[in-house]
Amino acid sequence: MDVFDIVGPIMVGPSSSHTAGAARIGKFALTILGQPVQKAEIYFSGSFAKTYKGHGTDKAIIGGLLGMDTDDTRIRTSLELAKENGLEFSFHETEIENAHPNTVLLRLTGIEGKTVAVQGASVGGGNILITKIDDTEVSITGKATTLIVPHKDVPGMISDVTNILARRGVNIGRFELKRSQKGGTAVMIIEVDGTVDAEVNDLIARFPNVLDSTVIAAI
Amino acid sequence: MKYDSVAELCALAKEKNCLISDLVIAQQAQAQEISEEELLARMEQSFLVMQESVAAGFQEGLVSTSGLTGGAAYQMKQAVDGGKTICGKFFGEALAKALAVSETNACMGKIVAAPTAGSCGILPAALLTLMEERNLPKETIVRALFTASAIGMVIAKNASIAGAEGGCQAECGSASAMAAAALVEVCGGTVDMVSHACAIAIKNILGLVCDPVAGLVEIPCTKRNAAGVANAFVAAELALAGIESAIPADEVIWAMKKVGDSMSAALKETAEGGLAATPTGKRLTSCVFGERK
Numbered sequence: 001m002d003v004f005d006i007v008g009p010i011m012v013g014p015s016s017s018h019t020a021g022a023a024r025i026g027k028f029a030l031t032i033l034g035q036p037v038q039k040a041e042i043y044f045s046g047s048f049a050k051t052y053k054g055h056g057t058d059k060a061i062i063g064g065l066l067g068m069d070t071d072d073t074r075i076r077t078s079l080e081l082a083k084e085n086g087l088e089f090s091f092h093e094t095e096i097e098n099a100h101p102n103t104v105l106l107r108l109t110g111i112e113g114k115t116v117a118v119q120g121a122s123v124g125g126g127n128i129l130i131t132k133i134d135d136t137e138v139s140i141t142g143k144a145t146t147l148i149v150p151h152k153d154v155p156g157m158i159s160d161v162t163n164i165l166a167r168r169g170v171n172i173g174r175f176e177l178k179r180s181q182k183g184g185t186a187v188m189i190i191e192v193d194g195t196v197d198a199e200v201n202d203l204i205a206r207f208p209n210v211l212d213s214t215v216i217a218a219i
Numbered sequence: 220m221k222y223d224s225v226a227e228l229c230a231l232a233k234e235k236n237c238l239i240s241d242l243v244i245a246q247q248a249q250a251q252e253i254s255e256e257e258l259l260a261r262m263e264q265s266f267l268v269m270q271e272s273v274a275a276g277f278q279e280g281l282v283s284t285s286g287l288t289g290g291a292a293y294q295m296k297q298a299v300d301g302g303k304t305i306c307g308k309f310f311g312e313a314l315a316k317a318l319a320v321s322e323t324n325a326c327m328g329k330i331v332a333a334p335t336a337g338s339c340g341i342l343p344a345a346l347l348t349l350m351e352e353r354n355l356p357k358e359t360i361v362r363a364l365f366t367a368s369a370i371g372m373v374i375a376k377n378a379s380i381a382g383a384e385g386g387c388q389a390e391c392g393s394a395s396a397m398a399a400a401a402l403v404e405v406c407g408g409t410v411d412m413v414s415h416a417c418a419i420a421i422k423n424i425l426g427l428v429c430d431p432v433a434g435l436v437e438i439p440c441t442k443r444n445a446a447g448v449a450n451a452f453v454a455a456e457l458a459l460a461g462i463e464s465a466i467p468a469d470e471v472i473w474a475m476k477k478v479g480d481s482m483s484a485a486l487k488e489t490a491e492g493g494l495a496a497t498p499t500g501k502r503l504t505s506c507v508f509g510e511r512k
Contacts, residue, residue: 001222003247004261006334006371006380006397007342007364010268013324014284014436016336017383051434054285054507056327071268076327124381125335194252 009126011070017102018048018055021122023075024219025104026064028130028142029118031216035110037065040089046101048122049093058091061104065089070126100129128219136178136187142219144173144191147201152209153179153186161188161210164203170196185211220246222372225414225468232410239400239410243365259361265331266361269320269343272330276319283325285507288437292319295445309352313452314445317344321444325437334371334380337387337429337436338394340444342367345398345451349405359405366404367397370417377469378476382429383488385479391447392427392475395420398451399458408459418464418471420454425471426478428486430493433504439494 011020030037042061044052052058056075062082063075074081082089096103100121107117119132130140133148140146151157158177165172171193179186196215205213220231220242232239248255277296282289295315298304304311320340324330333342346360371380374393379385399416408416424447432438458464464471485492494500 001372001375002251003243003365003368003372004265006368006375007262007265008331008333010265010329010331011336012327013330013336013339014327016332019327020332020336047434051508054433054435056284059327071329073327073329124383126332 005125009070011126012060012073012075015055016126017122017124018051018057019060019075020070020126021102021124021128022048022057022060022104023064023068023070024126024128024142025118025120025122025130026061026106027067027069028064028120028128028216028219029106029108029116030065030067032118032133032148032214033108033110033114033116034214035112035114037087037108038111039109040065040087041092041107042089043092043094043096043105043107045094045096045099045103045105048102048104049095052091061106062087062089065106065108099131103131133187135180138178138187138189139176140189142216145194145196145218146216147188147190147192147196147204148214148216149188149190149204150185150211151188151207152211153183154209157186157207157209158188160207161190161204164200165190165192168200170194170200222369222376224377225370225373225417225472228369228373229410229414238362238366238404239369239413240362240365240404243369244362247365262361262364263357266357266364268329268331270347272320272323272328272339273316273343273347275328276321276323277315281322281326283322283437284327285325285433285435285437287432287435287503287507288325288441289322291441292322309348310449310452312351313344313348313448316348317341317444317448318441320344321441325435325441333367334375334393334397335382335390337382337440338390338444338447340441341391341394341447341451342398342401344444344448345402346405349402355405363401363405366413367401370397370400373469374472374475377472379479385475386482386487387427387429387443388421388424388475389479390429391443392421392424395424395447395450395454398448399454402451402455403458406455406459412458412461414468415462415464416454416458418466418468419457420450421468421471421475422464422466423450423453425475428482428493429488430486430495431488431490432495432500433507434488434490434495435507438500438503
């Protein structure tokens with residue numbers, strides 16, 4: 001926690017959890033997709049499902065998916081902007097079991113055909129927690145620069161990736177490895193201090209058994 | 220410095236014979252690995268957004284996204300400019316500014332959460348009104364925002380700044396305490412006075428529930444922002460006069476946590492109790508969301 005968590009964030013109202021947090025989840029999902037969104041299916045759960053219209057949660061999510069930050073006043077007109085930009089979207093009310101009351105699931109298709117499903121919760125004060133990427137359960141706050149590296153579950157992957165970080169003087173604050181099954185796909189989630197340049201990301205992505213590598217800047 | 224207690228902040232400031240804001244600026248620059256100039260420049264951005272959010276809220280004919288609120292700041296400003304207020308121009312201005320920022324928020328305008336969006340009008344209203352009244356330089360107010368933040372961090376650590384966890388006392392109460400602390404520092408009060416102002420502000424609002432109609436940050440939030448800035452001035456005035464809080468700030472914050480914990484969930488932002496559960500509150504809810512709620 002720092003002073004800007006208390007006097008801040010600078011945001012478009014009306015609610016840090018229902019608006020600012022929602023925009024952040026949208027933008028986070030866009031970064032994971034890595035290409036402009038062509039189609040978005042948005043599933044609101046819990047409090048989000050009940051009150052999304054009055055809080056502008058729908059506009060905030062779409063704003064985030066269009067790359068807007070929490071303080072971008074275009075969020076107010078994001079639904080119109082999305083239509084102008086050919087972003088096709090639909091809202092659904094659902095009940096995701098055992099999820100935080102302010103949870104949303106985003107099923108996205110990018111303009112180059114890539115798809116991803118991102119589930120996140122707005123946990124208060126504009127802070128978010130990404131809880132699921134596709135079928136992998138994760139726990140990402142976005143407070144630090146985060147690398148998300150899906151890869152084949154084979155020996156030596158962690159050392160390959162962390163070696164690159166070590167050589168570039170990048171300090172790891174948190175490391176998490178998730179896998180759905182032995183020998184399948186695993187995901188490294190690495191939170192680091194400071195920033196990571198695109199070159200590091202490219203080096204990681206070049207390993208044959210790395211399926212993808214995404215750097216998400218701290219929010 | 221870990222922002223564990225108001226007492227810690229006061230003791231350190233006394234030891235170094237400096238303001239609480241000086242301590243916080245030095246510590247935060249170090250912790251965030253940036254220069255003090257960069258840190259101050261970043262806070263200045265927040266200050267500028269606060270000013271803009273006041274101006275935006277004074278527009279005539281403002282209506283919130285839900286349609287439930289809007290226009291109160293304009294009305295209050297008209298009363299102030301027309302010389303019709305009971306407590307004079309200064310106080311009326313503060314109320315009008317608090318309403319303005321809160322209504323800007325409800326209209327999806329840009330604001331600075333301080334500490335939350337629901338309570339975003341209190342801190343800017345208190346400091347910007349004082350700044351205008353006394354022709355204070357912008358730098359003074361920007362620095363004071365660090366004192367306000369430090370108090371907010373202590374409250375967030377030891378109690379809560381979220382209505383869903385602690386009721387409105389955690390949002391408008393925290394904002395009042397932050398504003399009162401900053402006001403006292405700007406007005407030349409001692410660090411002990413800052414601490415007493417913080418204590419008095421929270422004491423005055425202890426137990427206030429969070430009961431927003433339709434779950435939206437509008438009714439009664441907008442008016443509670445006006446009440447919150449009034450409370451900040453009450454606390455600051457008393458403290459600057461040398462009046463002390465019998466219960467120290469940290470114990471008041473502890474009490475706020477305990478009160479919040481014992482509050483029913485219906486009274487913590489769920490829109491199931493208090494004003495939200497009144498016949499009119501329910502009617503307004505169905506106006507916004509239809510009959511299903």
